[in-house]
Amino acid sequence: MRASLLQIDVNEDESVESRRVRVASLVRDQAGADLVVLPELWTTGAFAYEGFGTEAEPLEGPTYEAMAKAASDAGVWLHAGSVPERDPDGPLYNTSLVFSPSGDLAAAYRKIHRFGFDKGEAVLMGAGRDLVTVRLPDTTLGLATCYDLRFPELFRGLVDAGAETLVIPAGWPERRRAHWTLLAQARAVENQAYVLACGTAGTHAGVPQAGHSIVVDPWGEVLAQAGPGEEVLTVEFDPGRVAVTRDQFPALKDRVLGLDPPRR
Numbered sequence: 001m002r003a004s005l006l007q008i009d010v011n012e013d014e015s016v017e018s019r020r021v022r023v024a025s026l027v028r029d030q031a032g033a034d035l036v037v038l039p040e041l042w043t044t045g046a047f048a049y050e051g052f053g054t055e056a057e058p059l060e061g062p063t064y065e066a067m068a069k070a071a072s073d074a075g076v077w078l079h080a081g082s083v084p085e086r087d088p089d090g091p092l093y094n095t096s097l098v099f100s101p102s103g104d105l106a107a108a109y110r111k112i113h114r115f116g117f118d119k120g121e122a123v124l125m126g127a128g129r130d131l132v133t134v135r136l137p138d139t140t141l142g143l144a145t146c147y148d149l150r151f152p153e154l155f156r157g158l159v160d161a162g163a164e165t166l167v168i169p170a171g172w173p174e175r176r177r178a179h180w181t182l183l184a185q186a187r188a189v190e191n192q193a194y195v196l197a198c199g200t201a202g203t204h205a206g207v208p209q210a211g212h213s214i215v216v217d218p219w220g221e222v223l224a225q226a227g228p229g230e231e232v233l234t235v236e237f238d239p240g241r242v243a244v245t246r247d248q249f250p251a252l253k254d255r256v257l258g259l260d261p262p263r264r
């Protein structure tokens, strides 16, 4: 499979609409790839909290429309990163969209772990509850977003649901770049899965972004890593290696569930 991770520069000098047009064109340029991945909240910026309310879209809003068309024009599976979604009957959500090569919505995933503790996304958005996987011809994707990367139990749930390739759009800050790389490798090793983690470049809301999008194989080896700036990170990988790795080193089969709590 060939995957292209589009590490988009998200900064305030570019309007949301211009960035949407520019990103759609970049997606079209990836014709020939099997899978294209965009970052988290690349329209507004993951830390540009003030924009969440004003830029929030219904699920089938302008970003959905532009990305569905770009996916079908390029003939690729497109993980279109996430958008601030306005649920007409509920709160905002940080929602990832995956489109098939014909431009149909294959999946929507509402981020489960909201970042910000007592501010930002954690107070402005609702939390998703549902694990989401997407079957592609050669692999099954498991979806997670940014801060979710810190919660291994979510990924175990995805693996139990059949995930072989974990796709993680993010707007990860430069300040914690070491965690980004370490956690991406840890999730790959412990789940014996590919990890495709696509972040943003640039600075928005005063928060420099880490860039350094990364692709890790099921043995934990880094297949490719981007630099700090806007970049298209393209990688070829063999989805069959997930089954081979799990067969040759069957640690996932040795899981012990439902342990007893400590005795007092």
Ligand SMILES: O=C(O)CCC(=O)C(=O)O
Binding pocket: 046, 114, 115, 145, 146, 147, 148, 150, 171, 172, 173, 176, 179
């Ligand atoms: O966990 C982190 O360090 C970054 C998380 C984050 O920026 C996010 O989820 O938007």
